Amino acid sequence: MALPGLRGTEHIGFTVPDLDEADRFFVDILGAERVYSLGPFAHEQGNWMLEHMNVHPRTVMRRLTFYRVGTGVNFEVFEYEAADGALPQPSNSDIGGHHLAFYVDDLDAAVAYLRVNGIRVLGDPTASRNASEGQRWVYFLSPWGMQFELVSYPNGKAYERDSPVVLWHPARPAE
Numbered sequence: 757m758a759l760p761g762l763r764g765t766e767h768i769g770f771t772v773p774d775l776d777e778a779d780r781f782f783v784d785i786l787g788a789e790r791v792y793s794l795g796p797f798a799h800e801q802g803n804w805m806l807e808h809m810n811v812h813p814r815t816v817m818r819r820l821t822f823y824r825v826g827t828g829v830n831f832e833v834f835e836y837e838a839a840d841g842a843l844p845q846p847s848n849s850d851i852g853g854h855h856l857a858f859y860v861d862d863l864d865a866a867v868a869y870l871r872v873n874g875i876r877v878l879g880d881p882t883a884s885r886n887a888s889e890g891q892r893w894v895y896f897l898s899p900w901g902m903q904f905e906l907v908s909y910p911n912g913k914a915y916e917r918d919s920p921v922v923l924w925h926p927a928r929p930a931e
Contacts, residue, residue, distance in 0.1 A: 763920075764924075767822070767830040768856065770813050773842070773900050775819050775835035785873055786858070788823040788831070795819035814839035826858070827926045845901055855895065855906035859926045863892050866906050870896055887915035 782788040798816040799805050806813045806833040816837040823831040836842075846853040863881050870877050878895040891909035898904060915923040916922050925931065 765829045767832045769832035769834065771834045771836055775833060778833055778900055779821060782823050785875060788825045791822040791824055793819055793821040812839040827929050848903055855903035855905050857907050860908050861907055862908050863908040865892055874882060889914035
């Protein structure tokens with residue numbers, strides 16, 4: 757059984773320490789389109805924030821902004837004033853650790869672009885093996901330390917030759 761009516765991922769939400777800094781990164785570096793912003797939101801009484809957002813009841817959501825990024829999923833980016841203090845960002849290996857991956861047509865050109873724009877790229881591109889053979893990837897960090905990845909596999913991945921199901925691909929979103 758599946759979730760009734762499920763169509764796919766509509767957006768990914770995450771929190772940043774400074775939404776203005778994040779906006780410059782998403783719009784000026786990545787080329788995202790800013791769609792709209794909301795906020796601030798706060799509840800002085802009751803437990804609305806705890807019940808609906810799973811944060812301390814007196815936490816203030818300073819602002820959130822939605823971005824459209826290429827042909828992929830939308831981003832909902834939050835800036836909070838945490839009533840109970842902000843926790844450090846999890847590393848990729850921590851529970852809740854994560855990264856967001858962008859598909860690019862030319863990985864080397866994209867890496868060079870990030871470096872010229874002062875973005876920290878973690879090492880050099882790596883060629884995948886086994887089921888992911890045909891893919892190259894590299895991680896990079898936002899100005900606030902959030903992990904992102906660039907991936908490219910213009911000729912597909914090895915698993916696609918024998919698999920009845922293939923992963924969604926932003927260059928071929930209808931497949």
